[in-house]
Each structure stands twice: as structure tokens, then as C-alpha cells.
Amino acid sequence: MSFFDLRGTLKPLTSLKQFGKNPHTIRYPEVPVEASDRYRGFHFNEIEECIGCGNCATICMNESIDMIPVEGVEGDKGDSGLRPRIDYGRCCYCGLCVDVCPTGSLSLTKDYIHVSEDPDTFLFLPGIENPDANNRKTYISTKETSLNDWARIPMPELEGKERVKSFAEVVLGYNEEQARQEAERCISCGICTEVCPDHMHIPEYINAIASGNDEDAVRIIYDNNPLPELCGKVCTRRCEDVCAIATRGEPVAIRWLKRYATETADASDVIKDIVNPEIRERNGKKVGIIGAGPSGLTAAYYLALRGFDVTIYEANEKAGGMTMYGIPKYRLPLDSIQKQVDYIVSIGVKIHFNTKVGKDISFKEIYENNDAVFMGVGFPKAWTLGIDGEDAKGSMQAVNFLHMINSGEDVEVGNKVAVVGGGNVAIDAARVSRRLGAEVTILYRRRVQDMPADWEEIEGAEDEGVHIEPQAIPIKIHTDDKGNVKAIEYLKAEMVQSKDGGRPKPVAIEGSNTIMEVSAVMAAIGQQGDYDFIDKEYAEKIKIERGRFVVDKNQQTTLPRLFAGGDAANRTADAISAIADGLRACKAIDAMLMPSNK
């Protein structure tokens, strides 16, 4: 190679090509630049859609997201009231927060320059500080790109045709693999915990199930619920209504997971081995409990653990209250309740069965002989329809019917049953009647979508061949000469929008009378309390409003040392609320009688 290389000297002069031309780098911000349609710039959050679950904060690998209370956002059921705040000193714009957002409210935008004199401006509340960024969203969450699992593992069930042949349990329960898979869907946000009347530790026990520690799950569950298998089968599960995954998919099957965990302990001594409760030494204080329903059993269990001498007085021959006598065995088998009750008895709770307060023992005796009394007496009396012919043979109350069936009595319903009502009791009575071989029609005043019963129960009833006649108002029960039910007469109703914006009301259509031949009529339009057992001298001091005991936040009634819970004190009227009442009363009684325990 010579020292002077002509070609090698001239060729690089190709650089002159660019002489006088504009550079192709862009002079921002003089020349505006539009980022691409997928650019991962600053965050934006739809404040209204966000439920404050905090999954963005959990996934953020730089810990740059905090969930903080925000002005103008009120937390309520299904919304923690918190909203994400991004620390742009830490954020790496990976967008994982968007990919795990269950509601899809969080997104990234085209914005990538922010100028401010405020030194704290790197702490940024998306959606609140940039409300106008809504139309500049780029990196968004869709169901397809999301990291959440939207579909629930289906629950194995008996076929409708098989079910009506017996009282065998309809829901078969998850097996181990199904339970693990379902548990893996949970994002542990805890929104459910807030809504659960009993504030159960839902994310914790689901985590335990997901990691294969079923016994841990049982221990966590027993921390504040002594009847978990009952709840695992028949809970009204408001937790699932607010599940973060339910915003765009099917909620995590919280109830079925609890059922799975508790079913792994198949006898009361197994439960005792697993839970291995710490029972405090007897403190000498006595607590009387009236009614062995969910609230009474709960109060009894936790009081006994705290060293109290607990005695329950129960009118029936088995414990469980409405869950024992009101819920059909295909939903909640006897063994399920029995093993939980046996476990509660095994830690030292005494139960006097067939002991009706006011008859076998007076309220006064219980009240005066105990340091505190808890009443979980429920709503035993059914509302009647208030129509002609209701006292005919074959016309009965659905709760009484269920009570008899669950007590093992034979009830003759004939071949065609009409059930009046739209709640779970109506559905239960209908499905039980199907199992007795009758054709069943449910008459309900409003539309099917207005029925207060669980949609799963409604579907289950339809699968089993129950006919639902909506917008039907019964007006008369016809009888034959022997006084037996012969037919039920009802009017069709139309739904009229109420003027005050409330839900539409059924209004009977004149002349639409329909007569349906039936052999039995069951009324299931609600129950009420029966407080005649309380001696007059005490009854005067106990305040009752709208058929329920008035209690404070500690379940304390207006009579000192007397506490109440469950249906007779709580408008929610479901098992889990009753359990929560029992637990609250237990804590209050403990605080009242043993202040040193604190």
C-alpha cells in the first residue's frame, strides 16, 4: 500500500452528500414529535373505573407505585378508595402495571416530556394530574394481552336428571389440581376481605391453597370462622361480587376454595389436629347462649377458646339453626354441619338440645345465672300470604316444609306444587319438592332477573325441571270439599317503572286471572322473629325495631349483659353475617368480663 491512496482519499468525500441539508434528527420541542401508537410514556388512570386493588403496585418491580387515598374518591364496597401514585424517579416504563391491571383502567400514554418547577413533581397521580391524557392512551390493557386469568375452573356438578333422584350433594367440589389452578387466579388484592361481613383472610388462605398448604389454609380460615365448611357450601359470597378479576372476567371461586380446604379435614378430630387451637385456662366466667345457629356457635367457639364456660340452649335436637333445618341436604349435607359442631363441642362448649327457652327453661334463669348472654334466635316464623284458602290442607310454609324434610319426616306434597316467592327459600322448597317427585312451579311477583335468590340456585332449579312463572301474584287458594288444596289462582302482573326512580313495581293486570291446579302450595315470602320467650320484665327493656333487636357495634342490646346477633339483629340475614355478629359479640363479652385479657 502506497502512502498516498487516491481512492481511499476521495471515497470518504461522499460525506459531502449531506452538505447543506437538514439533519434527519428532529429538533424537539421546536418540531413536535408524535410518539408511536404503542409508546410507553407517562401513565393514565381512569379514576372511575379503577377499584384501587393495588395489583399495579404489587407487580411493580421498582416499587415505584404507592396506593394512596385521593381527594374525591370515596372507598366503598369493591373499591379500596386508594389510587396509584407513580414515582417517576423509579419507574422504568416496563408497563407490567398495565398488563396486570384487572379493570383495564391503567394505561400508558404518548406523553414523555413533563416540565415543572415543582421539585416533587416526579410523584405523579395518573388520571388526576393528567385528566386530558385520556385521548393519548397508547399502551393499554386488553383481556387478551392481560396477565390475569379471566376464566374460572368449572365446578363439577351432578347432571340435572341425576340430581332429582335423590338428596345427594349437587356440587361435587374441586379436586386438588382444580383447586390449585383456581387459587392461582387470585391476585391477593384483599378487596374481598373488606366486603366480607366477617372480614375473612381470603387472600391468605387462597395463597396457602395455591402453594399446596391446605392445612395452613384451614388454620387461617378458623382464625375467624368456626363454620367454614358451611360457608364453603352455602355462603352468599359477596366477596365474589367485588372480586377484582370479576371486573372483566369470572370472579375467583372463593367459596369453592374454602370448601375445598375445609373438606380436606373430613372429621372433627382431624379438624382439631389441624387447627390445634390454643384454649386458655378457664376464667370462671359463664356465658349463656340462646340458639345454636351460626351466630351462637361462633360466639360459643371463640368464647370457649378464651376460657369462658359456655352453654348453648337449643330448641331443636341438632345444632346449626337455619343452616341445619332450612337448607336442603343436597346443598349442605348433614355430615358437613355435624363435624363442625362436633369440633366446637370438643373444645368444651356445652349444648343443651331440645331445650326451648321460655318453656323448658326460662329466659330469666339464663340471664341471672350467667355473666353474659348472647341471643342468636333467628327468624323462625314465616310470613303468610294473607289470601283466601291459606289454611287448607296442603298449604304450608316453605320453611316449615324444609324443617320437616331436614328432620327426616315424610311430607306429602302430591304431584304438583306451587311455591310462592323468589328467594333462596323458595328455590330450596321447589328443588326439594322436585326430589319428592312433584312437578313444581314457582310463582314470583317480579321478573326472573329481580329474584333475590342466587343465580346459581335459579339455574340449578331450572336444570332440574322447575318451572318459574314470573310476574304472577297469587290471590286465592281453591280447595275441594274435603278442605284439600285444589288449585291456586293468580293474576299476571306488568312491571311499572316507579316514579321516584326505584326498581320497577309489579302491578296486577285486571282480568288476567289464571287458575293452576296444584296439590300443594308453599309460601316463601320471608320470615319474622318470635320473641315471646323473653320474660316481660326484661322484654320491656329490650328495644326492638322493625322486628329486630336494636344492637350497637358490639352486638350489645339495650339490656345490659345481653348481646344479640344473626337474623334477629342483622338485616343482612345470611350465615356469614351471623358468624361475624357472633365473633363481634365474643370480643365484646371478653372485653366486658375480662378487661385484663387485652
Next chain:
Amino acid sequence: MKREKATTLYIGPQHPGITGNMMVRLKVEGDTIVGARTEVGYLHRAFEKLVERRNWVQSFTMMCRFCVPEPDPVEESYARAVEMLDNIEIPERAKWIRVLVLELARISSLLLWHAGQGHSLGLYTMGQWSVGDRNYILDLFEDLTGARIYHMFIWPGGVRRDFPKGFEDKVLKTMDYLEKRLEDYDNLLFENSIFQKRTQGVGYVNPEKVIEHGVVGPVLRGSGIKSDIRIDDPYEVYDKLKFEVPTQTGSDIWARALVRRVEIRQSIRIIRQVIEKIPKGDVYTKVPNPQKWKIARGDAFARTESVRGEVGMYVASDGGAKPRRVHFRGAAYVHAVTLLEEVLIGQNIADVSAIMNSLGTCPPEIER
């Protein structure tokens, strides 16, 4: 000749050339280097350790930080290792998109190499042009992944998003443009007598020692050994693509430059094949909920060809929700430490930066 007293000279740690923060402590006599010692530690952020407290999904966003100019092969290695561990089969289309991303990353990194190699020898126009052209590749990345530098796009299970609308056309147009520009690059750099004279015979790597050192990539190919993970141990869909692996025997900066000159053209060729042959379908196999994803006890090693050579990721799981250990091995670990210390002996101070560039120095790869 009278022997002069050796002086200590520090090159770095502020970006010697455009390689990243590291330092070479030189012993020089006059202009000649008689001893060299690589000093690292200026970039150390303990990436490998940080991964151990992040779950399997969170961890993938750490991967790009192992090498800024070309993060995708690291993401690819991690994703593939995790997929091996948990037996995840990714969709066919995702494999093709991954190859496209990897090759775009190669081009982007090679353009940056053009700039670095030019800069280190005073040829500034080269750098301005190639970095300007690299922006067009970054535009493609922005369209596809949502980010220009840290793409965080290849994750366990596939890739995060499918092509946006009109992306294929844009890629082909950019490739056509780039191919024409490569002629200009030839004129500016490879035909340039200054470049030739300052690179030929400079930074000589003894071909007998390359295996001993564990040299990989263009440095190995520049020493006459044909080795490329894409051919030797094909991953994704490289076995369905036609491309050449260039070699040179000079074993100096010039030889390695010529290898890279061909490689950028081969990457364009691969990208055109990908756009032509890519099948339709999903781009992502759903992995479990990140919070609850546990991977059975075991370990896996995946390696990917980067512009600097083979990069490998060893991932071990103890059955938990987070990696027990992640160990990354990048090409620069050898090239910029043991090899560089040896190659620099006898060289001129003015060539240090050019040699570092030519060996593919990338300090964050060393300091994991």
C-alpha cells in the same frame, strides 16, 4: 534503544470511546503500552442479585439492563431459559417475531458499532450518519414494542404484543433504505484509507489463543473460526432461515470490521425472510398469574448470538416464585478483561479506544 520509565495512564472510567463506564489502567513507555489492567466496578448494580428478589415475570424487565445497546439477546436468553424450566411451548408466530426483534437489535447495535469504531479513529461523520440511521430502527422498535432502547418485549411465553398495523411494510422500507445507506458507509469507512491504515495489523488477537480465552462472536470469526450460535445451536426459527456467517483471517480490527460489514447485510437478509415467511397466529402462551407462578426445582441454560457474540443465561429454580439464581455470561466478560489486557500490550495509546470497540466491549455485561 534506551528504555524509558513506565508511566501509569488511566483510560476511562468516563466512557472510553462509547463503550460504557469502565477503566483501563495502562503502563506506557512513551506512546507504547507495556501493561494493561481492566478496572471495573463503575456500573455495578447487582442485576443478578436483584433478580433473586423479583418473581419470574418481574425479572424479565431487569434483563435489558445487562447491555444497553443490544438488550434483546439477553431478554431472549432469559425467556428461553425460563420456558425450558417450566416446559412452556411458545406459539410459532412468537418465534418469528423474536427473530425479527433479535435481528433488528443486531442491526441497531452494528450501526452503533460503526459510530463507535469511526469515532475512536476520528471519523465523526460515520458516527453521525449511522446513529441517525439507527433512529429509524429505533422507530421500528417503538412501533412494535412501545420503547426505543429498553424494549422489554421478549418475555417468558412469547412476546408481549403482535405487529401493529402496517408494520411489515415499514420494516421492508427501512431495510431498503438501510441497504442503500450501506454503500455510503463503505465509502465513508471501509474505503477510507485512514480507517484502513489505522486498523490493519492493529489490535491483533493471536488466533491460537482465542479458544483458550473463550473468545466468541465477530472476534472469533475475525480470527478465521466459523462459529455462530444461530448455526451451531439454532434456536427459535434460525434453522428455517438462509444466511451466511462471514469469517476473516486477519485477526485485527480490520478483519473484525469486515466481518461486521457482512453481518449487517446478513441481518437485513434475515429480516426480509422473516417478513416473507412469518405465519399467522398467537404471539403469547399464557403463563400463570405472576404472583403465584412457581417453577419446579431445576436449572436451565439458554444462549443467544448477540453482536458481541454468544450471551448465555443460566437460571436456577428452587421451586419457588422467584429465581433462586440467575447467572449471565456475556461476550464482553472475556473480551474486555483478559483478552483486552493481552491485546493491548505493544499497542499505541491512540488505538486503545478503537481496540476496545473492536472487541465488543460492553461494561454492564462484565458487572452483573
